[in-house]
Amino acid sequence: MSQHKLTYAFLGPAGTFSDMAVRALVERGSLSADYESLPCDSLPEVFEAVERGKADYGVVPIENSLEGSVTAVLDAFAFTSRAEILGEIAIDIHQALLLNPDATLDEVTTIASHTQGIGQCRRWINQNLPNRQLRLADSTAAAAEMAAADKSVAAIASPLAAEICGINVYEEAIEDNLSSQTRFVIIGKGPVAHDGPGKSTLALFMNTDRPGTLQMILSELFFAGVNLTMVQSRPTKQELGDYMFFMDIDGYADEPNIQVALNCLRMKMREVKVIGSYPRSV
Structure with missing residues (x-):
């Protein structure tokens, strides 16, 4: 009898940084290597795939060291999803300028990327391709697909996306800050083993x-x-003016001192929601 393959949902198409995060988690051993990919068109669809059982786990970006938190993910955790954070990983983000194989740089009239990709490369764009139209894509890999279909479009995406789409890497590492990192989290349901130092959201x-x-x-x-x-x-x-707080703390939620803090906060606040308690990425 064949063993059931796990399904991992992520922001697609193949070649996004979310796809790279899945591969890194598999390589690290945090996710099983025997899996099927479920690329999704949007981050809310990743949450929906996990909620409806179409995917065993999802992997979503939650924070970039330059652009800050991914608000769509925070809002899903707070208001719409019952999925929990089961683990995390931080990966280096290196953006590249990708061109259609038949294109030259002079023919480029439009630069396409995800909003985070454009934000991470603003200085390079202003210095090297000023006055080009900027087009937002659902993901960096979707931008690479645009470049593959239209030689007037250049994409800001990963070299992996170029390889998958069959287009050229014109220049690598065009991000404004070479130390850019994005933290991704595994979402799903179920108990989490206390494997090393903990973190709770x-x-x-x-x-x-x-x-x-x-x-x-x-x-x-x-x-x-x-x-x-x-x-x-x-x-x-x-x-208007009604706010809530997200917090990350060191330790697992079932540790005695954290239990004391959570119980005291629950007596003074409308709701205290533990979004996840999981091993801290090192």
Whole structure:
């Protein structure tokens, strides 16, 4: 009897940085090497594939070291999805300028990429291809497909996308900051083994907006001896000026001191949601 292959959903098509993150997680042993890919057209579709059982796991970007958090992913965790974070990995992001094999740089009138790709290469674009039209694509690999179909379009994407689409790498490493990294997370359901130092991601919702709320949260973490590594506010999408907080803390949610902090916060806030408690990437 053949063993069931796992299915991994990610922002497609093949050759995106999300695809690269899946491959890196497989290589590291965090995901099984016996799998089928499920490229999705958007990040919400990745969450939906996991929720509906079309995929066993999803891999989504959550934060870039230059462009900040991926708000569509944060909002999905906070408001629409029951998926949990099961693991994470940070990968180096190296963007390349890709051209149709029949194109020269002078023929390029449009530069296509995902909004993060364009944001990471603004200086290079302004210095080397000023006054070109910028076209947003659903992913960097989708931009590579545009370049493959139209020689007036250059794509900002990975060399892997060029290889898959059969187009040329004109110049590598065009990102403004060569230390750019993106953190990806595995989403799904189920228990997570305590494999090394832990990390937990929280979503905290206030009862009412009042002075000192953030100070109160930080005080509870401090008194419990919990180390805060990230905090960010996001609108709740209910009314103007109504915000909630995302936080990353060191440690697993079932550790005694973190349990103390969470229980104290739950008595003072409308909701404290543990989005995931998982091994910290090193």
